[in-house]
Amino acid sequence: MAKLKIFEYPHPILKQKAERVAKVDDDLRGFLDDMLETMYVAEGVGLAAPQVGVSKRIVVIDVSHPDEGEERAPMFLVNPEIVWHSDEQSCQFEGCLSVPEQRAEVNRYVQVRVHYLDYDGKEQEILADGLLAIALQHEIDHLDGILYIDRISRLKRQMLLKKLQKLRQEEEK
Numbered sequence: 001m002a003k004l005k006i007f008e009y010p011h012p013i014l015k016q017k018a019e020r021v022a023k024v025d026d027d028l029r030g031f032l033d034d035m036l037e038t039m040y041v042a043e044g045v046g047l048a049a050p051q052v053g054v055s056k057r058i059v060v061i062d063v064s065h066p067d068e069g070e071e072r073a074p075m076f077l078v079n080p081e082i083v084w085h086s087d088e089q090s091c092q093f094e095g096c097l098s099v100p101e102q103r104a105e106v107n108r109y110v111q112v113r114v115h116y117l118d119y120d121g122k123e124q125e126i127l128a129d130g131l132l133a134i135a136l137q138h139e140i141d142h143l144d145g146i147l148y149i150d151r152i153s154r155l156k157r158q159m160l161l162k163k164l165q166k167l168r169q170e171e172e173k
């Protein structure tokens with residue numbers, strides 16, 4: 001397994017609509033393993049392929065809490081699609097590995113049903129709520145070139161990007 005480079009805002013690949021995957025094969029599984037390792041090292045709960053420079057419809061997610069004694073529960077989703085969502089929405093804080101050390105409140109559906117291909121290329125469907133529902137919506141957005149900061153008010157986005165710029169300037173020193 002290998003750790004991959006994470007592309008950060010405003011890299012243009014993050015704005016692209018990613019392409020569907022034709023086949024789940026060993027090459028793809030190797031990439032899925034690398035994505036998962038990259039996500040764990042970066043301490044994220046989700047990672048989409050465009051974030052590591054690959055414009056394909058692939059997502060890894062793990063919302064388990066190994067620090068609280070839970071076993072890790074990685075999910076691999078190829079060509080994921082939201083096929084149903086609740087009417088109800090909620091507003092929760094989100095962050096993103098491509099927008100380092102920033103957070104903002106984002107509106108998301110409380111429940112979503114997602115269709116996808118798993119690690120073995122088998123069709124799966126999951127009904128999710130809580131953090132998993134948020135992570136699924138956040139990561140599937142990445143596949144359509146949408147970042148969570150695109151879903152907040154312009155004023156909040158400007159403030160957040162200013163903080164990001166400041167952080168980067170400090171890191172350069």
Ligand code: NI
Nearest residue numbers: 095096097098
């Ligand atoms: Ni993200």
